[in-house]
Amino acid sequence: MTLNRRSFLFRSGLNAFGLAAALPFIHPAKAEAAAPSSKESARSCRPKDPLTALIDGNARFADAWQAKNKATDLNERAQVMSNLWLDHCFLPASVLEESQSPWASIISCADSRVAPEWIFDAAAGDLFVVRSAGNTPFDEGIASLEFGVEVLKTPLILVLGHSNCGAVRAARANHSLTPLFDQLIKPIQANLVPGDTLMSAIKTNAQATAEQLTTRSDVLANAVQAGQLQIKAGYFDIASGKVSIL
Structure with a gap:
């Protein structure tokens, strides 16, 4: 063979x-990626x-x-x-320089161990990525996702939590670092359930963020309603390298 x-x-x-x-x-x-045509475009892949x-x-x-x-x-x-x-x-730089057509948007933690292109084995131009500690649904991040859906026509958003997340750990401990950091972890604290383990809290936080995207954005809600957008939550286990869809 x-x-x-x-x-x-x-x-x-x-x-x-x-x-x-x-x-x-x-x-x-x-195998499912479309083969580049004789005239390649940002959508070829x-x-x-x-x-x-x-x-x-x-x-x-x-x-x-x-x-x-x-x-x-x-x-x-x-x-x-x-x-x-x-x-x-892989698309040539001449195509990517002119435009982009990512096929998934990812809102993930800023953690250095969680690089979406890396853990999804994706190439340049594939993913539209928004990152913040604790993958929180901050206004600018949601606005970026709206751009991805409305302008770039990205058909999927994945909110990605990960094992041993420091931001969720800090939220659970009510650890104050700076005024801005305290503001960052407030949405995480709002999602905490008494008695939950760290892993459960991380997964709940990712799911809650996914749910909030449509309640806080008419653009995203309308795209979901029209069948143009899927929103999912996932959990990345650093030890195994595996992502599970929640």
Whole structure:
């Protein structure tokens, strides 16, 4: 059986570093992405199903993320992780310079371990990303999402919480840092349920943010009502690299 470029490079790297056990977890490239036409545009790489594309991209990332833990040093881990992005639908800079057509919007935490393009194995031009500590629904962030939906026609918004979120932890502890930080965590505190674990609080906060997007924005509510927009909440587990849709 002929190996594609991703499989060949990954297998070569894994054999070299004694990591062949990770091979069964390698996923094929994104099959649902539209093939670029002779005249490429910013929409040339839009998948048919954005949510499935996110889930599949995260599966590829999580497999590599876990496989690299079998490595014994920095170079070996880099070799395993470098096999992501090999088979993407990459657009030339000349196309991206003129316009963008992201196929999903992400509102995620500003945490350095939670880079949406990374954990969804996405390319430049794929994701429209809004970030703040605790993935809170702040006004400017909602306005940015409105731009993504109204102007860029993004069909999906995912609110992404993550394990061990420092902002949610601070909200639970009622930890005051600065006046602006206190303002930031107020929406998180409003979503807390007495007795909840940190994980439950993080998931509840992500779900509450997702629900608030349509109550605070007519643009987003109308797009959902018209069937032009899906809004979902998710949870990223840093240890496994996996995102679960809530």
